[in-house]
Amino acid sequence: MQSRTPAGRTGRPRNAAADAAILAATRQALVELGWSKLTLGDVAVRAGVAKTTLYRRWPGKNELVVDAVAELFDELTLPDRGSLAADIEGVVLQFAAILARPEARSGLMAVVAEATRDEALRERIRASIVERQKRLVLAGRARAQARGELAPESDADEAARAVDLIFDMVAGAVVHRTLVSAEPADEKWVHGFTRVLVSGLTPGPGPGPGPGPG
Amino acid sequence: MQSRTPAGRTGRPRNAAADAAILAATRQALVELGWSKLTLGDVAVRAGVAKTTLYRRWPGKNELVVDAVAELFDELTLPDRGSLAADIEGVVLQFAAILARPEARSGLMAVVAEATRDEALRERIRASIVERQKRLVLAGRARAQARGELAPESDADEAARAVDLIFDMVAGAVVHRTLVSAEPADEKWVHGFTRVLVSGLTPGPGPGPGPGPG
Amino acid sequence: MQSRTPAGRTGRPRNAAADAAILAATRQALVELGWSKLTLGDVAVRAGVAKTTLYRRWPGKNELVVDAVAELFDELTLPDRGSLAADIEGVVLQFAAILARPEARSGLMAVVAEATRDEALRERIRASIVERQKRLVLAGRARAQARGELAPESDADEAARAVDLIFDMVAGAVVHRTLVSAEPADEKWVHGFTRVLVSGLTPGPGPGPGPGPG
Amino acid sequence: MQSRTPAGRTGRPRNAAADAAILAATRQALVELGWSKLTLGDVAVRAGVAKTTLYRRWPGKNELVVDAVAELFDELTLPDRGSLAADIEGVVLQFAAILARPEARSGLMAVVAEATRDEALRERIRASIVERQKRLVLAGRARAQARGELAPESDADEAARAVDLIFDMVAGAVVHRTLVSAEPADEKWVHGFTRVLVSGLTPGPGPGPGPGPG
DNA sequence: CTTTAACCGAGACGGTACGTCATGTCTTACG
DNA sequence: CGTAAGACATGACGTACCGTCTCGGTTAAAG
Numbered sequence: 001m002q003s004r005t006p007a008g009r010t011g012r013p014r015n016a017a018a019d020a021a022i023l024a025a026t027r028q029a030l031v032e033l034g035w036s037k038l039t040l041g042d043v044a045v046r047a048g049v050a051k052t053t054l055y056r057r058w059p060g061k062n063e064l065v066v067d068a069v070a071e072l073f074d075e076l077t078l079p080d081r082g083s084l085a086a087d088i089e090g091v092v093l094q095f096a097a098i099l100a101r102p103e104a105r106s107g108l109m110a111v112v113a114e115a116t117r118d119e120a121l122r123e124r125i126r127a128s129i130v131e132r133q134k135r136l137v138l139a140g141r142a143r144a145q146a147r148g149e150l151a152p153e154s155d156a157d158e159a160a161r162a163v164d165l166i167f168d169m170v171a172g173a174v175v176h177r178t179l180v181s182a183e184p185a186d187e188k189w190v191h192g193f194t195r196v197l198v199s200g201l202t203p204g205p206g207p208g209p210g211p212g213p214g
Numbered sequence: 215m216q217s218r219t220p221a222g223r224t225g226r227p228r229n230a231a232a233d234a235a236i237l238a239a240t241r242q243a244l245v246e247l248g249w250s251k252l253t254l255g256d257v258a259v260r261a262g263v264a265k266t267t268l269y270r271r272w273p274g275k276n277e278l279v280v281d282a283v284a285e286l287f288d289e290l291t292l293p294d295r296g297s298l299a300a301d302i303e304g305v306v307l308q309f310a311a312i313l314a315r316p317e318a319r320s321g322l323m324a325v326v327a328e329a330t331r332d333e334a335l336r337e338r339i340r341a342s343i344v345e346r347q348k349r350l351v352l353a354g355r356a357r358a359q360a361r362g363e364l365a366p367e368s369d370a371d372e373a374a375r376a377v378d379l380i381f382d383m384v385a386g387a388v389v390h391r392t393l394v395s396a397e398p399a400d401e402k403w404v405h406g407f408t409r410v411l412v413s414g415l416t417p418g419p420g421p422g423p424g425p426g427p428g
Numbered sequence: 429m430q431s432r433t434p435a436g437r438t439g440r441p442r443n444a445a446a447d448a449a450i451l452a453a454t455r456q457a458l459v460e461l462g463w464s465k466l467t468l469g470d471v472a473v474r475a476g477v478a479k480t481t482l483y484r485r486w487p488g489k490n491e492l493v494v495d496a497v498a499e500l501f502d503e504l505t506l507p508d509r510g511s512l513a514a515d516i517e518g519v520v521l522q523f524a525a526i527l528a529r530p531e532a533r534s535g536l537m538a539v540v541a542e543a544t545r546d547e548a549l550r551e552r553i554r555a556s557i558v559e560r561q562k563r564l565v566l567a568g569r570a571r572a573q574a575r576g577e578l579a580p581e582s583d584a585d586e587a588a589r590a591v592d593l594i595f596d597m598v599a600g601a602v603v604h605r606t607l608v609s610a611e612p613a614d615e616k617w618v619h620g621f622t623r624v625l626v627s628g629l630t631p632g633p634g635p636g637p638g639p640g641p642g
Numbered sequence: 643m644q645s646r647t648p649a650g651r652t653g654r655p656r657n658a659a660a661d662a663a664i665l666a667a668t669r670q671a672l673v674e675l676g677w678s679k680l681t682l683g684d685v686a687v688r689a690g691v692a693k694t695t696l697y698r699r700w701p702g703k704n705e706l707v708v709d710a711v712a713e714l715f716d717e718l719t720l721p722d723r724g725s726l727a728a729d730i731e732g733v734v735l736q737f738a739a740i741l742a743r744p745e746a747r748s749g750l751m752a753v754v755a756e757a758t759r760d761e762a763l764r765e766r767i768r769a770s771i772v773e774r775q776k777r778l779v780l781a782g783r784a785r786a787q788a789r790g791e792l793a794p795e796s797d798a799d800e801a802a803r804a805v806d807l808i809f810d811m812v813a814g815a816v817v818h819r820t821l822v823s824a825e826p827a828d829e830k831w832v833h834g835f836t837r838v839l840v841s842g843l844t845p846g847p848g849p850g851p852g853p854g855p856g
Numbered sequence: 857c858t859t860t861a862a863c864c865g866a867g868a869c870g871g872t873a874c875g876t877c878a879t880g881t882c883t884t885a886c887g
Numbered sequence: 888c889g890t891a892a893g894a895c896a897t898g899a900c901g902t903a904c905c906g907t908c909t910c911g912g913t914t915a916a917a918g
Contacts (some may be wrong), residue, residue, distance in 0.1 A: 010918085015889080017356065030427055034326075034327075034328070034331035035328075035329065036328060038385050039877085039878055039879085040878080040880085041869090041877095041878070041879085045388065048889085049890090050890060050891045050892065050893095050895095051879095051880085051892090052880095052881090052882095052890090052891080052892090053889080053890065053891080055373075055880065055881085056890095060880085066360055069378075077320030084415070085336040085403040085414070091250075091308055096358070098382075102330065103333070105330040106327050106328075106330040106331055109323055109326045109330065110323075110324065110325050110327035110328075111326075111327075112393050112394055113249055113319075113322075113323035113324035113327055114248070114249075114250060114320075115318050115362065115393075115396070116248065116316065116320040116393060117248035117320055119415070119902075122396045124392070124395075126395070126396060130395055131393060149416055150415065150416060162363050162406075163381075163396070165403070165407060165410065167395070167417070168387050168390040168396050168411075169383065169386075169387045169390075169395075169410065169411075171384075171386075171394070172352075172385075172386030172387040172388070172389055172390030172394075173382050173383045173386040173387065174252055174386070174388060174389075174392070175389075175394075176383075176386030176389060177328060177357075177386070179329070180326055180339065180343075180344060180382075180385070180386075181340070181344055181378065182336045182340060183378070183380055183907090185293070187343040187366035189379070192375065192376075192379055193379060194385070195377065195413065195895085196383065196411070196414070196884095197410070197415060198414050198415050199413075199414035199416065200410070200411065200412050200413035201298070201364065201365055201380070201411060202298070202364060202412055202413065208226055223910085223911070224865065224866040224867070224910075224911070224912090225865080225867030225909085225910070226866080226867055226869075226908065226910055227867090227868075227869040227910065228867095228869090229869080232869095240884080253898090253899060254899085254900085254901085258870095259867095262870095262871090263870080264869065265870090265871090265901085266868090266869075266870080266871085266902090266903090267868075267869065267870080270869090271870075271903070272890080274901085274909085315911085388885040393906045397871040404861065407865060412871060438861050438862070438915085438916060438917065439860075439862025439863065439915080439916080440861075440862050440864080440913070440915060440916090441862080441863075441914080441915070441916085442862085442864095443863080443864080455758070457884065461754075462756070462759035464753055464755075466867070467903085467904060467905085468904080468906090469904065470904095471901090477865090478864060478865045478866065478872095479862085479865095479866090479867095479906085480863095480864075480865080480866090480907090480908090481863085481864065481865085483906070484863085484864095488905095488906085489905095512843070512844070519778030530758065530759070530886040533755075533758035534755050534756075534758040534759055535749050537754045537755035537758065538751075538752065538754075538755035538756075539679055540751050540754035540755075540822055541678075541747075541748050541750075541751035541755055541821075542676070542677075542746040542748075542752075543648065543755075543821075543824070544744065544747040544751065544821060545676035545744070545748055548830075550824050553822070553824075554824060555878040557822075558822060558823055576905045577844055578843065578844065584799065589785035589834065589914085592823065592825070592835075593831070593834055593835060594843070595818075595823070596815050596818040596819040596822075596823055596835075596837075597696060597811065597814075597815045597818075597835070597838065597839075599814075599818050599822070600811075600814030600816070600817055600819070600822075601810050601811045601813040601814040601815065602813055602814070603817075603818060603822075604809075604810040604811075604813050604814030604817060604818075605810040605814070607754050607757075607758060607769075608754055608767070608772060608810075608813070608814075609683075609768070609806065609810055610757070610764045610767075610768060611774055612703030618809070620803065620804075620807055621807060621810075621811065624807065624808075624811065624839070624842070624844050625811075625842065625843060626843050626844055627841075627844065628838070628840050628841035628908085629726070629792065629808070629839060629840050630726070630791055630792060630837065630840055630841065651884085651885065651892095652884075652885065652886085652891065652892040652893070652902080653883085653884070653885090653891080653892035653894065653895090654882065654884055654892080654893055654894040654895075655883080655884065655885040655894075656893095656894065656895095657895080660895095664913030681872085681873060682873090682875085683873070683874085691895090691896085692895065692896045692897065692898095693897095694875095694876085694877090694895075694896080694897090695894075695896080697875070697876085698894075698895090702875090717860095732905090747905095846910065850871085857901105857918100858917100858918085859897080859916105859918075860915105860917080860918095861898080861914105861915100861916095861917100862913105862914090862915095863912100863913075863914075863915100864913070864914095865910100865911090865913100866910085866911095867908100867909090868892090868904080868907105868908080868909080868910100869897090869907080869908070869909095870905100870906100870908105870911070871904100871906095871907105872903105872904090872905080873902100873903090873904090873905100874901100874902080874904100874910090875900100875901105875902100876898105876899105876900080876901100876903080876918080877898105877899090877900075878897100878898095878899090878900100879896100879898090879899105880896100880897095881894105881895080881896090881897105882891085882893100882894080882896100883892105883893090883894080883895095884893090884894095885890100885892090885906100886889105886890085886891090886892105886893095887888100887889085887890080
């Protein structure tokens with residue numbers, strides 16, 4: 001998040017409602033215009049706020065969009081569906097649903113692109129989105145370990161690496177399917193993806209469910 | 215690619231060298247400025263070409279950047295390293311090396327972001343980059359099937375779905391690791407990724423290499 | 429005029445019809461677009477001719493428009509209406525009619541404006557338009573002298589000055605009335621103008637026709 | 643004139659000094675470049691002002707030049723030199739001096755040319771230049787009537803027509819002499835012109851001066 | 857009846873200016 | 888001091904014409 005009421009108590013206090021109005025206006029503008037056509041002047045008009053107010057609270061377009069998009073992912077949950085594979089399918093479908101919304105599609109990729117040249121923005125994305133949502137992987141892993149589906153890690157460092165890897169594999173595959181390949185991440189695809197993620201391309205000699213991802 | 219001398223033979227022919235100069239200038243500008251600061255006027259100056267020449271050959275910045283970035287991925291190869299896992303590791307490391315280059319980083323994500331609102335651009339990306347590089351997955355899969363590591367698909371449709379899935383999983387994980395999580399896709403990470411991709415999170419009862427991605 | 433077949437006799441001769449087509453297209457474009465919106469590319473298209481052909485024959489827009497407009501004034505005649513005043517009225521009405529045509533209005537003033545910074549263009553205008561039409565003043569003056577309405581000049585130099593003055597007074601007044609004051613030079617106005625020109629503002633104590641210009 | 647601070651009192655007020663700087667820069671650019679080479683971007687640079695500021699205050703080049711040129715004619719005065727003819731000679735010489743300045747020469751004719759296709763511009767010229775300077779004719783006429791050199795008009799309508807006619811004859815002749823014939827309106831020419839204007843080409847039987855204009 | 861040289865159409869080219877738009881800053885009046 | 892309004896300097900946009908050039912091809916007079 002961005003704006004804190006500053007330490008000093010004097011002067012007119014900031015209008016607290018403005019923050020929410022600005023973020024909502026940003027998402028609406030993303031839907032209608034996409035990132036590159038979105039202008040801060042337009043957001044200000046939609047939010048019923050002066051451009052100065054907006055600049056006083058966010059440094060620029062990128063940071064504003066990160067905050068506006070980050071909120072979208074807070075609605076993700078990890079319902080207990082009984083097995084690791086089922087839990088993964090459940091959360092991946094939620095994630096795919098969010099990525100199907102235009103404000104997430106164009107906003108997310110655009111700020112990632114900008115972040116390739118802006119260390120501060122990269123950090124903001126990591127803090128507001130990536131680390132924030134790793135909670136889902138952590139919860140799923142803990143649940144699977146409690147069920148005996150996954151072995152506990154030998155040490156904390158290895159655990160962290162495993163969480164990071166799974167997060168990148170899950171989020172990356174869904175994003176790539178949705179935005180680069182531009183195909184829907186529907187139930188069928190999610191099912192195949194989960195099978196490969198859980199069992200691998202070559203499920204081994206055991207009595208596994210069957211080879212291909214189809 | 216972009217400019218073909220049109221069917222009619224009349225008129226002064228296009229300068230063939232200009233295309234290459236423009237694409238090289240685009241990549242150079244991407245390195246120095248990133249996508250959002252890149253201007254077509256600047257590219258034209260770098261390429262020693264008039265702005266009008268550039269607009270005569272590409273509709274706009276997005277299409278130009280797609281073409282400039284697409285060329286980067288043509289250098290990917292699939293060396294035969296003896297096993298499916300080793301082949302995957304080899305190509306993923308090459309892919310990670312390309313994504314470490316700034317012209318690929320900002321260019322690729324930016325055009326993907328733009329493509330969320332532009333069907334024609336989406337198609338251009340799919341044709342120039344996605345479909346073009348699926349050759350790697352196809353070659354690797356065929357080689358693994360020849361070795362007996364993977365079972366042949368029952369039908370063409372299933373084969374296509376499998377190729378798409380693997381492509382999204384590989385490319386998506388590397389892109390996410392590199393650009394969103396902003397961590398390097400180094401040998402250690404690639405090794406862990408490949409183990410999960412080939413054997414799954416729960417390798418099952420067989421004599422598999424052992425669990426976890428560590 | 430412009431294009432002469434050059435000294436060398438070999439080679440394909442110029443298409444003679446093109447000159448007329450270009451000048452006609454120029455006048456048509458002046459009517460529709462005015463001087464500042466007129467483009468040589470457009471004239472070439474209207475004339476069914478390549479832009480190169482046009483540039484081979486005229487140095488630029490200004491010279492082309494001078495030639496196109498100059499032709500308009502060649503239709504002026506000086507009918508013998510019996511008296512100096514009547515002759516003046518007759519030719520002034522013809523002149524006003526030409527200036528009421530849009531190709532003359534915008535073309536003439538525009539090239540005069542350009543000529544303020546281009547000596548060669550000034551000379552072209554003087555030769556093609558001014559000197560060419562002084563024939564009317566010369567003829568009228570000679571006729572009035574034959575009738576005894578005007579005294580013959582004492583010497584050639586004085587005669588030339590008188591002709592120049594009358595030409596400037598007649599042409600200037602009509603042009604100013606028509607284009608600057610933007611009022612029509614109708615019969616009533618021409619009548620008043622002629623009275624002042626012939627008899628002056630203060631016609632003197634004699635039995636003149638009466639004072640004011642009304 | 644052009645820019646008034648709008649009715650609303652909010653917002654940053656316009657920089658009042660900018661108007662004068664822009665008009666002065668316009669005249670300077672007219673001197674150096676002429677109308678057709680004058681660009682608004684260049685004027686903005688000379689005035690130390692952004693191009694947007696300029697477009698905020700004037701619709702385009704034509705209107706800007708009208709305002710810049712109109713100011714030049716405000717310095718005209720009508721000194722009392724004792725007789726109608728002397729008064730006319732005085733003001734005509736002043737007018738000729740202004741028309742000898744390059745910013746007046748190219749600017750005035752160019753906007754007149756443009757006005758042939760633009761009713762609003764025509765009205766702007768009439769209001770800013772023509773009607774504004776008729777004050778000189780009115781004053782001269784009143785003075786001549788007070789001296790008894792001219793008879794008073796019978797009615798207001800006739801008076802207006804007389805003023806218009808004289809204005810067109812004086813301004814038109816000087817403009818034509820200066821810009822179309824491209825000869826200087828020097829003292830000798832002005833003397834001859836005034837004689838014809840006051841006494842006519844055929845001064846009649848009275849004891850007038852000599853006949854010809856020489 | 858072949859050369860030869862200028863003509864012609866088409867259209868790409870390097871430029872320049874256009875008029876608009878967005879950015880981020882500033883300056884005012886008001887609360 | 889926060890705020891709304893809006894002017895401001897800056898700079899890129901994508902378009903339009905400029906006048907030049909480079910083609911393939913045509914056309915007539917000269918040899």
